[in-house]
Amino acid sequence: MDTHLVAKSAGALADKYRLGIVLALSQQPQLAFAEVQELTGLSQPCVSHHLKVLADSGLVTTQKCGRCVNVTLNRGALQELATFLGELG
Numbered sequence: 001m002d003t004h005l006v007a008k009s010a011g012a013l014a015d016k017y018r019l020g021i022v023l024a025l026s027q028q029p030q031l032a033f034a035e036v037q038e039l040t041g042l043s044q045p046c047v048s049h050h051l052k053v054l055a056d057s058g059l060v061t062t063q064k065c066g067r068c069v070n071v072t073l074n075r076g077a078l079q080e081l082a083t084f085l086g087e088l089g
Contacts, residue, residue, distance in 0.1 A: 005058065009081045012057035017042060018050050022059060025073035033069040 013019050017040050024039055025031060031039070037047045051071060054060040058077040063070050 005077075006081060006084055008057040009059055009077065012053050012059055015050065015053075017046075018054055021050065021054065021071070022073065022078075025060065025071065030070045030072045033071065036071060 013022065020040060021031075021036055024036075033047065033051075036051065037044060040047060040050070042050070051060065051062060051069075054071075055062055059074055059081075061072050061074055063072070
């Protein structure tokens with residue numbers, strides 16, 4: 001994993017709402033946008049912003065299904081980040 005991707009991933013996880021979204025996704029295969037909004041208690045524009053940051057970092061993927069947006073964790077990217085961090089110690 002290159003350092004640019006590590007920096008983007010670490011920055012994305014530095015926010016408590018985004019970290020909460022990733023933790024929730026680690027327990028479930030996917031969340032609907034409305035579920036993320038309920039989980040965080042944030043407005044629709046705020047949730048959209050946080051999901052964009054997570055998607056841009058590569059940690060989650062979003063897929064539109066009709067009027068619903070589903071969010072899934074990119075476990076491969078998370079594993080790469082974990083491997084990188086593990087190599088530091």
